Amino acid sequence: MDHHLITLFVRLGVMVSLASFLVRSLRIRKLLMLENRTLMQRFHLAGWFAAIFGTGVAIRILQRSYEAADLGFEASLLTGIVGGYVSGMLAGMLISIPAMFAHEYLSLPFFAAIGILGGLLRDCAVEKEDIWRFSPFFDLNIYRAIWRRRHFPRPVYHIVLLAGILVAEFLRAMLANFFPHRIFSLSFGDEHGAPLSIIAIYASTYFAVALPLKVWSNARNEAKIEEQARLLMQARLEALTSQINPHFLFNTLNSVSSLIRRDPQKAREMIVKLSSILRRILRKQDSLTPLRDELEFVEDYLAIELVRFGDKLKVEREIDPATLDLLVPSMLMQPIVENCVKHGLSSKVEGGTIWLRAKRGAGRLHLEVEDDGVGIAEPRLATMLQSGIGFRNVSERLKVLYANDYRMWIESQPGKGTRIAIDVPEAQLASELLAV
Numbered sequence: 001m002d003h004h005l006i007t008l009f010v011r012l013g014v015m016v017s018l019a020s021f022l023v024r025s026l027r028i029r030k031l032l033m034l035e036n037r038t039l040m041q042r043f044h045l046a047g048w049f050a051a052i053f054g055t056g057v058a059i060r061i062l063q064r065s066y067e068a069a070d071l072g073f074e075a076s077l078l079t080g081i082v083g084g085y086v087s088g089m090l091a092g093m094l095i096s097i098p099a100m101f102a103h104e105y106l107s108l109p110f111f112a113a114i115g116i117l118g119g120l121l122r123d124c125a126v127e128k129e130d131i132w133r134f135s136p137f138f139d140l141n142i143y144r145a146i147w148r149r150r151h152f153p154r155p156v157y158h159i160v161l162l163a164g165i166l167v168a169e170f171l172r173a174m175l176a177n178f179f180p181h182r183i184f185s186l187s188f189g190d191e192h193g194a195p196l197s198i199i200a201i202y203a204s205t206y207f208a209v210a211l212p213l214k215v216w217s218n219a220r221n222e223a224k225i226e227e228q229a230r231l232l233m234q235a236r237l238e239a240l241t242s243q244i245n246p247h248f249l250f251n252t253l254n255s256v257s258s259l260i261r262r263d264p265q266k267a268r269e270m271i272v273k274l275s276s277i278l279r280r281i282l283r284k285q286d287s288l289t290p291l292r293d294e295l296e297f298v299e300d301y302l303a304i305e306l307v308r309f310g311d312k313l314k315v316e317r318e319i320d321p322a323t324l325d326l327l328v329p330s331m332l333m334q335p336i337v338e339n340c341v342k343h344g345l346s347s348k349v350e351g352g353t354i355w356l357r358a359k360r361g362a363g364r365l366h367l368e369v370e371d372d373g374v375g376i377a378e379p380r381l382a383t384m385l386q387s388g389i390g391f392r393n394v395s396e397r398l399k400v401l402y403a404n405d406y407r408m409w410i411e412s413q414p415g416k417g418t419r420i421a422i423d424v425p426e427a428q429l430a431s432e433l434l435a436v
Helices: 002-024 028-034 039-062 070-084 083-093 096-102 109-121 138-147 153-178 195-260 264-283 293-311 334-345 389-402
Strands: 288-290 312-321 326-330 351-359 364-371 407-413 417-425
Touching: 002 039, 002 195, 028 039, 028 083, 028 195, 039 070, 039 096, 070 083, 070 109, 070 153, 070 195, 083 096, 083 109, 096 109, 096 138, 109 153, 153 195, 153 312, 195 264, 195 293, 264 293, 288 293, 293 312, 293 326, 293 334, 293 351, 326 389, 334 351, 334 389, 334 417, 389 407, 389 417
Parallel strands: 312 351
Antiparallel strands: 288 326, 351 364, 364 417, 407 417
């Protein structure tokens, strides 16, 4: 008896290991997580299950003593529960092919029928999420059915699922009894009729179906948490970006209003430039953008300021061409340049110069915006990244995107100017930073 119990425990270990292996594959995990699948996706799901569990059937046939490797029956039922009728029936037929070569001719129709039974059990769920909430501990399902009447349909469904698994095992045992060697079924030889032996076999079948569902449910929950975190980050980025746009628009309209009376022509030029910028903002809402596009956006902004300042504002560019295709957060540099113009140069009678720099090295992208304006006093410099919409917004977006893998710092001396530097990882694809 001890030897047979070891076989049952090994079967459960094999099933849990295979379930963990399946969910580690990104392709299979994606198929498992879907609730609504195309016909081709159902075929793919059935194919993966058939390839893995059909191999176990083949091992059992080639090595007669390896009964623990044959989980074809449980896999057929699982495929139906997870994937529906088509996946369950197809997986059952494919899994049974090795058994057919061993003259176990009932395997194919029975496994196909079990796959369809799995699909029926799936359709019994009021909500498809109830399938993933199925607990291996059936006593909890009974307790919930009796005491938690508010969620009555869910525990009742779990009891139906439990009954379906046990009925399927009973049918397999009956077929194996009436048609020996035509279908594989676990048995303990002379001990087959003993109550404890029968209970152990049924329990192993039940847990061989319930434990993978629990493993995949945990993986689904982790994926949902990751997806929610990604959506939260995306929403936060969009909120921060939408905060920048009105701030920029407000400042620009103030500049236009100051020019309308004393220089209408320049005011018209600024409105044309502003409309170009707004078209760009409305056209592109990505969180990350190539540095080339970001610099073009800055150029449009500076064109507005050049209308207002004329020859008093100069712009110098020191841009490494190798950096132009690297990705940076959208509207990263414009708020910084705006602060340099507004706070560094606007109060300087003779105007000044802004330098834009970009270089790469050691897998990092280094950006700088520098001006030779009035500078920032030491007490205010210490709180620049926490005060004001522009710097605070840029700092928060960098933190959301790069966590702790970035640097942003400000150097300034009153009367000599200010330098703002940003150091971030190089990135060619947005997915490298936004993956779930």
